[in-house]
Amino acid sequence: MKRILLLLTLALTVGAGARAQNEKYVKAMEAAIAKVKFMAPKEELQQLAGQFERIGSAETGEWLPAYWAAYTYAILSVKETEAAKKDAYLDKAGELLKAVSKQQADSDETMVLAAQIAGARLSVDPENRWQQYVPEFQGYLEKAKGKNPDNPRIYALQGQSLFYTPEQYGGGKTAACPMLKQAAEKFATFKPASTIHPNWGQDTNQYLLSQCSQ
Amino acid sequence: MKLVLLLSALLLPAFGRAQTTLTGQVTDRRGNALPGANVYIKGTYDGVNTDSTGHFRFQTEQRDTATVAVSFIGYEPHQQKIRLDQPALQLTFRLEEAANLLNTVVITAGTFEASDEKRLTVLKPMDIYTTAGGGADINAVMNLLPGASRVGETEGLFVRGGSAGETKTLIDGMVVQNPFFASGPDIAARNRFPAFLFRGTAFSTGGYSAQYGQALSSVLLLNTTDKTGVNNGMNINANLAGVAVSGYVKDKLIVGAQYTNLRPFIGLTKMNVRWLHPAEAVGGSVIYKGEVGRNGLFKNYTTYGDSYTAMEFRDFTSDYRPVAYKVRNRNFFTTNTYQTSWAEGAWKLQTGASYSYNRDRIGIDTTDVERTDERLQGRVILSRMVSKDVTVMAGGELHGYQYENRYGSRQQTLTDVYSAVFTEAEVYVSRKLAVRLGFRGEGSSLIGRFNVAPRLSMAYKTGAYGQVSLAAGQFFQTPDNKYLLTNRSLGFEQARHLILNYQVIRNERTFRVEGYFKKYLNLVRERAAGRFDPNPYRYPGSSTDNGGHGYAQGIDLFWRDRKSFKNIDYWVSYSYLDTKRVFANYPVKTMPTFASTHTASFVYKHYVSFLKSNLGASWAVASGRPYYNPQSETFLTDRTKPFSSLALSASYITTIKRNFFVIYASLDNVLGTRNIYGYRYSPDGSRKYPIIPPSYRTFFIGVSMNIGRNLAVPEEAK
Numbered sequence: 001m002k003r004i005l006l007l008l009t010l011a012l013t014v015g016a017g018a019r020a021q022n023e024k025y026v027k028a029m030e031a032a033i034a035k036v037k038f039m040a041p042k043e044e045l046q047q048l049a050g051q052f053e054r055i056g057s058a059e060t061g062e063w064l065p066a067y068w069a070a071y072t073y074a075i076l077s078v079k080e081t082e083a084a085k086k087d088a089y090l091d092k093a094g095e096l097l098k099a100v101s102k103q104q105a106d107s108d109e110t111m112v113l114a115a116q117i118a119g120a121r122l123s124v125d126p127e128n129r130w131q132q133y134v135p136e137f138q139g140y141l142e143k144a145k146g147k148n149p150d151n152p153r154i155y156a157l158q159g160q161s162l163f164y165t166p167e168q169y170g171g172g173k174t175a176a177c178p179m180l181k182q183a184a185e186k187f188a189t190f191k192p193a194s195t196i197h198p199n200w201g202q203d204t205n206q207y208l209l210s211q212c213s214q
Numbered sequence: 215m216k217l218v219l220l221l222s223a224l225l226l227p228a229f230g231r232a233q234t235t236l237t238g239q240v241t242d243r244r245g246n247a248l249p250g251a252n253v254y255i256k257g258t259y260d261g262v263n264t265d266s267t268g269h270f271r272f273q274t275e276q277r278d279t280a281t282v283a284v285s286f287i288g289y290e291p292h293q294q295k296i297r298l299d300q301p302a303l304q305l306t307f308r309l310e311e312a313a314n315l316l317n318t319v320v321i322t323a324g325t326f327e328a329s330d331e332k333r334l335t336v337l338k339p340m341d342i343y344t345t346a347g348g349g350a351d352i353n354a355v356m357n358l359l360p361g362a363s364r365v366g367e368t369e370g371l372f373v374r375g376g377s378a379g380e381t382k383t384l385i386d387g388m389v390v391q392n393p394f395f396a397s398g399p400d401i402a403a404r405n406r407f408p409a410f411l412f413r414g415t416a417f418s419t420g421g422y423s424a425q426y427g428q429a430l431s432s433v434l435l436l437n438t439t440d441k442t443g444v445n446n447g448m449n450i451n452a453n454l455a456g457v458a459v460s461g462y463v464k465d466k467l468i469v470g471a472q473y474t475n476l477r478p479f480i481g482l483t484k485m486n487v488r489w490l491h492p493a494e495a496v497g498g499s500v501i502y503k504g505e506v507g508r509n510g511l512f513k514n515y516t517t518y519g520d521s522y523t524a525m526e527f528r529d530f531t532s533d534y535r536p537v538a539y540k541v542r543n544r545n546f547f548t549t550n551t552y553q554t555s556w557a558e559g560a561w562k563l564q565t566g567a568s569y570s571y572n573r574d575r576i577g578i579d580t581t582d583v584e585r586t587d588e589r590l591q592g593r594v595i596l597s598r599m600v601s602k603d604v605t606v607m608a609g610g611e612l613h614g615y616q617y618e619n620r621y622g623s624r625q626q627t628l629t630d631v632y633s634a635v636f637t638e639a640e641v642y643v644s645r646k647l648a649v650r651l652g653f654r655g656e657g658s659s660l661i662g663r664f665n666v667a668p669r670l671s672m673a674y675k676t677g678a679y680g681q682v683s684l685a686a687g688q689f690f691q692t693p694d695n696k697y698l699l700t701n702r703s704l705g706f707e708q709a710r711h712l713i714l715n716y717q718v719i720r721n722e723r724t725f726r727v728e729g730y731f732k733k734y735l736n737l738v739r740e741r742a743a744g745r746f747d748p749n750p751y752r753y754p755g756s757s758t759d760n761g762g763h764g765y766a767q768g769i770d771l772f773w774r775d776r777k778s779f780k781n782i783d784y785w786v787s788y789s790y791l792d793t794k795r796v797f798a799n800y801p802v803k804t805m806p807t808f809a810s811t812h813t814a815s816f817v818y819k820h821y822v823s824f825l826k827s828n829l830g831a832s833w834a835v836a837s838g839r840p841y842y843n844p845q846s847e848t849f850l851t852d853r854t855k856p857f858s859s860l861a862l863s864a865s866y867i868t869t870i871k872r873n874f875f876v877i878y879a880s881l882d883n884v885l886g887t888r889n890i891y892g893y894r895y896s897p898d899g900s901r902k903y904p905i906i907p908p909s910y911r912t913f914f915i916g917v918s919m920n921i922g923r924n925l926a927v928p929e930e931a932k
Contacts (some may be wrong), residue, residue: 028259043250043266050252050263057283058257083722088287127340131413131439168826168867170874 025059029068029196036072038079038204045076056099063103064196070096070113071200077120086124093117109198111144112153119161137161152186156201159183163208177212180205234298237271238305240264240284248309251286256293274298288312311645313602319648319675322683322717325418342409344819346830347861347882349914352415353394353405356434357834358815360728360770360787361419364836364857365808367400367891367905368750372808373419374732375766375793376431379694380709383434384426385412385515388549388568389613391589393434395495395519396543396574399527399751400891400905401487406519406545411501413439419770420711420730421685424636424652424669425595425609430691430709430734438515440503446922453878453916454479456495468501474521483909488526490538495521510554519545528903529579530894531749537579546571564595564609584620589613603642610635617695621753626699630660630692638669646675658692658706665690665706679720685713693738701758708735722776729769737762737797746849747799748842748894754799764795764803781821789813804850805840807892810857812837830863841892844899854890859883874920882912 032051035044049072056065070093077089097113104110115137122133137157144154159179165171183205192199240251247268254261260274261283274280277298282305285291289309296303341355342348348355356362356371363372370378383393385407397403409415416435418426426433451458455478460470476492497519504512524540549568555561569590576583595609613632618625638652649672657664669687676682690706697704715728739762740754774785791811796803805811813836820829838853846852865878883889891905 024259046250047263050250050254050261051259053252053285054254054259054261057254058259092287166823166826168869170869 025055025062026194026196028055029064033068033196033199036068036075036200038075042076042079045072045079048072049076053096063100066096066099067104067109067113067198068196070094070100071116071198074113074116074120078123083124086120090117090121090124093120106147108144108147108151108154111140111147112151112157112198115140115144115154115157119157123164150186150190152183152190152205153198153201155179155183155186156205160204160208163211173212176208180209180212184209233273233275234277234300235271235273235302236282236305237269237302238307239268240270240286240307240309241268242289243308243310245308248286248289251284251289251307251309253282253284253307256281256283284309313642313645319642319646319673319681321648321650321671321673321685322681322715325416325422342415344828344830344863344865345817345832346819346863346880347817347832347834347859349404349880349882350409351404352407352409352412352434352436356415356417358787358817358832359417360726360772360789360813361417361432362789363791363808363810363813363839364834365839365891366402366857366889366907368808369394369397369402369404371417371432371434373432374730374768375764375791375795375806375809376709376732377806377808380429380431380691381434382426382429382432383436385436385549385568386438386513386551386566387425387435387564387593387595388551388566388591389428389589390547391570391587392545392547392572395493396521396523396541398487398523398525398539398541401525401908406517407436411438411515412436419713419728420732421671421687421713422669423650423671424638424654424667424687425607427611427634427636427654427656427667427689428632428691430689430707431732438501438513440511440513447920448922449918449920451916451918454482454914455916466503469499471498472496479912479914483912485909486906487908488536489524490526490540491522491524493521493523495519497521506552507554509556509559510552512550512552514548514550516548517546519543528894530896530903531752532897534896534901534903538577539579540577542575544571544573560599562595562597564593564597566593567591581622582620583622584618586618587616589615604639606637606639608635608637619695619699628660628695628698630658632659632692633657648673656690660698661692661702661704661706663705676716680716680718683713683715683717685711685715687711696753697738697758700754704738704758705736705760707737707760707762709733710735723778724772724774726772727769730767732766734762734764734766734795734797736760737764737795739797740799742799746801746842746844756799762795762797762800764793764797764806766791766793766795766809768792781823783819785815785817787815787817800849802849807840807842807850810836810839825866826868827864827866831861833860834858839892842895843893844895854892857889857891858885858887859889860885860887873922874918876918877915878918879913879915882914883907883910886911 032048036048049069052065052069052072056069059065073089073093077086080086080089094117097117100113101110118133118136118140122129122137141154141158144151159176162171162176162179187202187205240248240253242248249264249266249268251264252261253264253270255274255276258274258276260272262270262272264270279295279297282294282296283291284307286309288311290312292307292309342352343350345355345358348358353371357364361374365372368378371381372378373381383390393405395403395406414437418433420432422433446462446464448459448461455476456472456474458470458472460468462468474493474495480489480492499517502514506512521543524538526536527539528534529537547570549566551566553564571588573586591611591613593611595607597605597607599605611634615630615632617628634654634656636652636654638650640648640650642648652669653666655666667688667690671683671685673681673683689709689711693704693707710733711730713728713730717726738758738760740756740758742756768789768791771788776783791809793809794803794805815832815834817832818830822829836857838856840850841852841854842850843852861880861882862884863880865876868875888910889907894903894905895901
């Protein structure tokens with residue numbers, strides 16, 4: 001009896017510990033994710049990327065910390081002005097993406113993240129990089145669509161890319177706005193798997209859509 | 215009791231945890247603060263990114279020992295074990311910079327690279343399309359770079375005092391036997407290969423790697439693209455010279471066909487030559503790419519072309535009466551490459567096999583000439599990254615070559631088995647100093663000789679953006695076919711290069727200066743008695759030996775600025791060349807006819823957004839070249855007047871239903887400058903005829919339509 005009690009207590013304690021750990025993980029992630037915004041200052045984003053990496057170093061079995069770290073570095077790259085630094089952030093994002101793909105090779109979100117990074121690579125030097133990164137960007141989005149056609153970020157990225165592509169290259173508002181609208185519809189019904197799963201893109205999409213009516 | 219103990223042991227971490235405060239700074243090697251570095255206790259969430267002064271402060275509840283990890287983009291990550299036995303701990307970390315494209319030296323002596331892979335290149339792939347006066351011809355654009363001489367009447371690259379034959383063109387490492395379309399006398403032909411096929415173009419003006427041989431002066435390295443695009447679609451390109459159609463099959467295949475007819479173009483242009491049949495050609499090409507396994511890539515590029523041209527030219531070997539010159543060319547080239555890597559890219563294997571066939575059937579007046587050559591080649595390179603700083607490579611090549619020449623009733627054949635082995639080691643002594651040392655051994659069965667050539671290049675980074683590079687080496691080449699037909703005991707011709715280069719690339723501005731010395735040895739010399747024969751198409755009848763020699767030295771300058779003015783990109787290039795040689799049938803050592811002392815070019819590109827157009831201009835100038843004047847007492851001391859050509863180009867880009875349309879136009883030699891490339895004299899020396907371009911001023915216009923290739927910006931568009 002004593003022995004059973006001991007085992008039970010032990011199991012309960014360990015279980016509680018694990019739950020507490022999980023709760024700590026989710027809380028920490030939620031806190032950081034809430035602050036990841038395109039408009040956030042660079043220093044803060046750097047801090048957040050660091051936080052995701054730190055969480056990732058402790059929670060080696062989780063893929064979301066690396067995912068969010070990569071996403072944050074991709075934003076940092078877009079906000080950075082110096083080309084070499086942009087690429088350095090994207091190198092880092094690429095490494096983290098690799099770690100994500102090891103666990104989530106088949107996830108549509110992995111493909112979307114890969115597309116996001118390819119798109120950022122392209123924007124560093126579009127004139128000379130389109131040959132490599134346009135097909136890459138498109139290819140990842142196509143693959144993501146194949147896995148989950150309801151992922152709103154696919155359409156949001158496509159729309160965003162069209163929005164910033166000059167009209168003479170097939171971009172501009174006329175091409176972008178229907179895509180952004182489609183993204184908005186998908187966002188409206190999108191339910192992330194948990195509070196810490198990928199759920200970004202709606203604010204930027206909304207902002208661009210608001211430009212469409214102007 | 216036991217239970218209590220166990221429980222308290224388990225619960226202990228939850229109670230009475232002592233916190234440790236860690237503070238300190240992260241700096242680089244020199245002590246400069248690194249803001250934004252990530253400092254944390256491994257396996258916990260405890261940590262922080264450093265502030266704007268590189269300082270950090272955080273608390274941890276870990277006890278006893280822990281590992282602090284420090285990481286920062288661009289620096290080697292650092293880990294350190296610490297003891298957490300005090301309430302506060304102060305730590306300083308110095309991070310080592312990681313090797314990257316910005317802080318690591320790259321060997322650049324003698325190379326102009328157009329690539330988007332390395333971020334610090336002087337040229338970008340699109341430059342080949344957007345340069346006025348370049349006509350989307352790879353060679354014409356390379357001619358606007360320092361180191362190349364302007365020789366308007368002959369195709370090919372004349373690099374640093376070298377003849378066109380001293381430059382080899384390679385596609386994915388495989389020798390291209392006939393990189394140019396067939397041409398007529400005194401007319402420079404275009405490169406056969408459309409520039410959009412290549413993701414990278416490197417024009418080496420000397421001192422190149424042991425991977426390449428059989429070129430005394432220069433190699434033009436073309437690397438086919440690995441991507442074919444994500445969409446199915448097609449491109450139709452129609453212009454004054456013909457129509458080309460290509461179809462794209464997603465990720466796999468490009469199939470193209472073209473029909474060329476210069477009649478409309480010639481009809482619009484005032485020509486200096488009388489065309490009996492303006493160039494007409496049909497051709498087709500296939501590019502296939504397939505992934506093999508996880509890291510393997512197979513590529514095939516095959517092209518076929520058939521062309522016919524006929525014109526009138528003045529026969530400078532007899533009485534200068536106009537005679538007909540007809541050339542029918544058939545060309546086939548296929549190259550297959552396979553590359554793979556394993557052990558995380560530490561091992562790399564590149565293999566290739568290619569076959570080329572070229573036949574020219576030439577009719578000069580009443581004489582028929584037929585030249586055929588065939589080359590079958592195989593190539594293997596294995597490279598191994600021994601450590602982060604050391605890469606070694608070894609490889610080999612084997613070529614079977616056959617050349618047949620029929621002139622009237624005379625027929626001659628050459629057969630050569632050429633083999634080469636090479637090895638090279640690249641060592642980063644530090645991030646600032648890189649050294650590459652290689653050896654190449656080659657043998658030719660035709661002349662029964664073997665040679666070993668050392669190659670050395672190194673680079674040292676002098677600052678954040680500048681670096682000096684040095685290259686030296688020995689280069690061998692089998693003598694020209696026309697000599698081997700009559701003398702197979704000739705040895706290899708030889709050149710030795712020494713190049714010193716300084717380069718700064720900062721913020722899309724590039725400055726380069728390169729000084730070089732090149733020594734020529736064992737050049738083939740004709741021991742002709744009597745009068746000098748200036749005919750460049752002659753076949754030597756006299757005895758030959760390797761008694762020729764010479765030198766070339768000079769300075770090349772290059773400045774490019776893509777940053778200072780919005781939407782404007784310009785470059786300036788200047789070359790000074792001092793060269794003399796005695797070779798071929800030259801009686802004395804002198805400056806050869808294909809050299810200019812001063813060559814300069816100015817290239818300007820401007821994107822005008824409200825016109826949706828790219829506008830470009832280029833101006834090429836060169837001092838006069840030597841020509842042979844039989845009345846002159848000294849050999850090749852007469853000079854033509856300077857060369858000058860101003861070219862304009864414009865392209866307008868638009869989309870119709872998400873399909874791209876690009877309209878492009880160019881005007882070469884806008885000012886109609888009467889350039890003269892040299893003179894020919896009647897055999898008695900009494901009459902003088904200038905060698906002039908086929909037309910002084912040319913106008914060209916075309917349209918390119920891309921259908922179903924959404925978002926893929928067409929190659930002409932930028």
